Amino acid sequence: MIANDIKTTLTDRMAVSELSSIALYESTDLSNTAQQAIFIRSVDKEFTAIEELLALQLLNGTTTEEDIFNEVQKIFTSFGLPWSKLVGVCTHRWCIFYCRLT
Helix, strand or coil: CHHHHHHHHHHHHHHCEEEEEEEEEEEECCCCCEEEEEEEEEEECCCCEEEEEEEEEEECCCCCHHHHHHHHHHHHHHHCCCHHHEEEEEECCCEEECCCCC
8 A cells, every 4th residue: 555655665764864853734624623734854874854744633622732742642653753863843833952962
């Protein structure tokens, strides 16, 4: 199935990435259902930048920060993405970058 091939390709690309960030875009459609697009951006060892649509989620009910985080966590788990490589989160509301000195 095409969806599984895309997921496998994306998972393989993210596995070799050194660092990544996500961008979250939220909108509401005509039926008053919130939709959240999750984009992932990463850089591999050769400094090749990758940007892909990771998921498009429907948020039924509330859209609190906790609801949004829980949806992102589900996607990270389903793709097997490690939180340790995440260094930035951007939304239309705010942007946070996490830097760690090693």
